[in-house]
Amino acid sequence: xxxxxxxxxxxxxxxxxxxxxxxxxxxxxxxxxxxxxxxxxxxxxxxxxxxxxxxxxxxxxxxxxxxxxxxxxxxxxxxxxxxxxxxxxxxxxxxxxxxx
Numbered sequence: 001x002x003x004x005x006x007x008x009x010x011x012x013x014x015x016x017x018x019x020x021x022x023x024x025x026x027x028x029x030x031x032x033x034x035x036x037x038x039x040x041x042x043x044x045x046x047x048x049x050x051x052x053x054x055x056x057x058x059x060x061x062x063x064x065x066x067x068x069x070x071x072x073x074x075x076x077x078x079x080x081x082x083x084x085x086x087x088x089x090x091x092x093x094x095x096x097x098x099x100x
Contacts, residue, residue: 019087022066028059036088039081
């Protein structure tokens with residue numbers, strides 16, 4: 001494997017750190033994994049993952065701030081979906097690595 005000779009700039013380093021921080025919580029990983037299967041409301045996520053709506057909302061806020069998911073209004077509900085499929089690839093690489 002070829003080593004990169006370039007030093008990360010501060011902006012890139014901050015963004016990478018933000019992504020890993022967002023992925024460092026089990027519930028956020030579970031939510032991101034679920035959203036990778038399709039968009040969902042807070043109610044659907046909380047029911048499916050057996051989490052309180054308050055906790056789901058808190059975790060979604062963190063994922064959204066990290067620009068990993070996005071939300072769109074559908075009637076009175078907010079529907080969440082993955083916004084960065086590069087991070088989904090990273091998540092599945094980590095899952096694959098953990099299984100081996």
